[in-house]
Amino acid sequence: MKNIFRRILTLVLILLSMVQINAQQKKKMENTALLIIDVQNDYFPGGKMILEGSEKAGKNVQQILEYFRRNKLPVVHVKHISANEGAAFFLPETSGAEIHPLVSPVGDEKVIVKHFPNSFRETELLKYLQSMNIKNLVITGMMTDVCVESTTRAAFDFGFNNTIIGDATATRDREFDGKIVKAADVQKSFLAGISALGNLYANIVSTSEFLNRQ
Numbered sequence: 592m593k594n595i596f597r598r599i600l601t602l603v604l605i606l607l608s609m610v611q612i613n614a615q616q617k618k619k620m621e622n623t624a625l626l627i628i629d630v631q632n633d634y635f636p637g638g639k640m641i642l643e644g645s646e647k648a649g650k651n652v653q654q655i656l657e658y659f660r661r662n663k664l665p666v667v668h669v670k671h672i673s674a675n676e677g678a679a680f681f682l683p684e685t686s687g688a689e690i691h692p693l694v695s696p697v698g699d700e701k702v703i704v705k706h707f708p709n710s711f712r713e714t715e716l717l718k719y720l721q722s723m724n725i726k727n728l729v730i731t732g733m734m735t736d737v738c739v740e741s742t743t744r745a746a747f748d749f750g751f752n753n754t755i756i757g758d759a760t761a762t763r764d765r766e767f768d769g770k771i772v773k774a775a776d777v778q779k780s781f782l783a784g785i786s787a788l789g790n791l792y793a794n795i796v797s798t799s800e801f802l803n804r805q
Contacts, residue, residue, distance in 0.1 A: 620805070624665035624725045627652055628710060628732025628739055630694050631670065633687035634761070639680035641763070642733055643774035648761035649693045651798040652731045655756055656694050658802060665723055666700045667716070671738065674706040710742040717749060727752045729801070730793065731759035736781040743785055743793050753793035756801055757782050 630652055633639045642648075659666050670690055673681045681688045696702050703716050711717050720728075728751045732739050739760050743753050762781075765772045786795045796804075 623727040633680040651759035
């Protein structure tokens with residue numbers, strides 16, 4: 592009988608410990624939402640604007656998304672639809688403009704449609720985040736130096752505390768002054784800039800760093 596009682600007591604203590612850890616995790620992530628920017632088919636192999644390392648970055652976004660779903664935390668998908676004349680990708684009613692299967696929205700996850708790099712411009716994003724009492728954003732997506740950067744800087748101006756998952760973002764080679772700037776250098780430069788001055792606009796962490804801290 593004593594052994595059975597001890598086993599039951601041990602199981603109860605383990606369950607209580609798990610509940611406490613769960614509560615602590617939720618408290619830690621209170622008022623926090625995941626922002627997934629433009630993880631759409633055209634940025635992946637076979638698309639019209641393929642990014643360097645988009646598949647790897649996409650899988651990292653998927654890991655972060657799974658964490659938020661497991662913990663029932665808010666998720667916002669941002670989907671870009673090109674509205675400017677002469678646009679070559681993310682065209683309306685094309686498969687390339689659809690959100691990639693790695694991170695397809697499920698259930699009541701919010702989807703915001705935008706037409707500018709800044710996800711807040713002429714969208715309901717700010718109003719939605721405020722309605723959810725969101726103070727902190729975990730930002731992922733594409734392209735690092737365009738929509739991710741402009742959205743992050745705007746979020747800072749609106750008073751949000753930002754964390755960018757660095758390896759859950761991606762970009763492509765750029766040309767400047769007649770020379771090619773490699774995607775890896777563009778990535779590092781923009782992440783370095785946005786986290787300058789003591790992580791002023793955003794704190795940059797990797798997927799593993801973020802998940803291991805939780």
